[in-house]
Amino acid sequence: MLQIKNLHASVEGAEILKGIDLDIKAGEVHAIMGPNGSGKSTLARVLAGQEDYTVSAGQVLFQGQDLLDMDPEERAREGVFMAFQYPVEIPGVSNTYFLKAALNAVRKHRGLPEMDALEFLTLVRKKMKLVQMEESLLNRPVNEGFSGGEKKRNEIFHMAVLEPRLGILDETDSGLDIDALRIVADGVNVLRQSDRAFLLITHYQRLLDYIVPDHVHVLVDGRIVRSGGKELALELEEKGYSWLEAAAAAQVGA
């Protein structure tokens, strides 16, 4: 579904991603772990199309198409969704209406008719249950005055409504207490299915207690230095990142 080949990306002249290779198949859940500043979030944002980053080399194919050639909205319509690390507050635009505009843009792209108000409301009610969102948050402006946990839940709720092919979670677990983490994880688990893949960006192993990945990759200084199964996360939990950082430094030095 997603093939990343030798991806290099920089921001303001500084190279952050230094050659990423990753292959994600439909139905799989991949976790990217790594210390602060390793480029995890950059990878997520480059995939979502944030324009602050410059891709200097490499290729990303999404369902066989050149992802990097698409505008952010095209990527979303094709089925890429990124749950933000810091969801943006948008005063004046209600959560429901925002979502309706987004869903209809996606549906239009897929050749589906726009949803009428009743269909939409039925869908939204169903999806809200997934993340135990209170109905009052629907009518409030997007993320405005939401707590940290509510914002993250709102991201998963948006994902549930938009039903992407690839869901990227950019440190969705950060700042969540254990109850909120469980709710977010349950929401993701319900959305796991054979034609949908996930890329989880996380600093901590604990998210992976709740969303069990098929593959774990460790990113250090813009490169994937190790890949493995879910047991790699446990190893990291035990040993920290320093042994891999040392290994990576040695590799570069060699």
Added chain:
Amino acid sequence: MQAIETREQEMEQKEMAGTAPYLADFERFQRELPAGEPAALQALRRLAIESFAATGFPNNRQEEWRLTNVAPIVRETFHRATGDPNALDPERLAPFAFAAAARLVFVNGRYAASLSHVGDLPAGTVVSSLAEALASSPEKVVPYLGQLAAGLDQPFVALNTAFLHDGALVSVPRGAVIPGTIHLLYLGSPEDGRPTVSYPRNLIIAGENSQVTLVETYAGTGAYFTCAVTEMVAGPNAVVDHYKVQRESTEAFHMATFQIEGQRSSVPSSHSISIGGGLVRNDVNAVLNGEGIDCILNGLYLAEGRQHVDNHMRVEHAQPHCDSHELYKGILDGRARAVFNGLIHVHKGAQKTDAKQSNRNLLLSRDAIANSNPQLEIYADDVKCTHGSTVGQLDDDAVFYLRSRGIGAEAARSLLTYAFASDIVERIKVEPIRKDLEEFLFTRLPQGEVVRQAV
């Protein structure tokens, strides 16, 4: 010799300042006025024209006019309209009219009785043309005139006062609650192909414990000049909601002063929507002249092309225990220019003042300019005063957030622009006015249809 030259130069400057046609028109105007007007009124006009003759039009060397150049007004020749205001095609009212408790229509500043209506209002309420009131019971009106907007040193207030004759009179007696809205509608246009000038003068008196909502709408087509003054008194405990919708033609000039006096425990509010006009200046002066007043001053201005809009605010906290909350927002596109100048003046002894002022500007183009100048003058020591002003572009992170959910770039920008305006829009309690403004925004924004679906 020297002295003579200097005097000649002065004469020239006066000529250049463009007052001569107005002074000549004042003499014509005097001859047209009905006989037997009160001497006090005649004296007020005379004082005003003398003041205007002495000061001339403002120029950029004056601090209050540093960023607003009125030369285009000075250059143009305007005429007071003479045609029958009732002859206006009623269709022209349709875009602005709504179901109101009373509606007074003024065409080029003159009352059009046949286009106006006054419904059932509480006993003692007066909603009429000022000219009629001056003719029938001047003793009730004249004492108020010029008392509030005493600022004859302000050239456009002086000019308006010199030509004071018609406009609206709204007087709500003690304890009366006006159901619905009183709508004052001013339509401007050239006459026989010549630009017109009008001097609407409005007097609003809300008695003790009364409640009233008023809307002033200024609209029109082609080139003309509206020089307006509204004086409003909110009596003790009165709740007065005032809305002004300025949607003049883009060729029009609009110079207006709104003078508010709040008395003890009153709640005067002003909502200024400025979306039209070529060269616009709105002065809003609120004098909080009693304890316990809660004064709200909201504003939204949109300008594009070469429109210029200047909002000058002045809040006088003359007594203790008063609140004033000011929020003005501007959206500027093209080569538009906006000026915001907000002064909060807390007088000596006005303790426990709570004054907030905020001015936010959104620039949608590279060439749009906003100047924001908040000022505090505080002569009391136990007060809470805050002010803030911003000039900025749309937040890139927010645009990206919307795009990352599938919303197109232009639609995202339109949504965020609408969202920027929305807190002012939502504060408009008169539904037809709010709906009209929403509609205006949907039409103005490049992807307004997406916004319409989304809000």
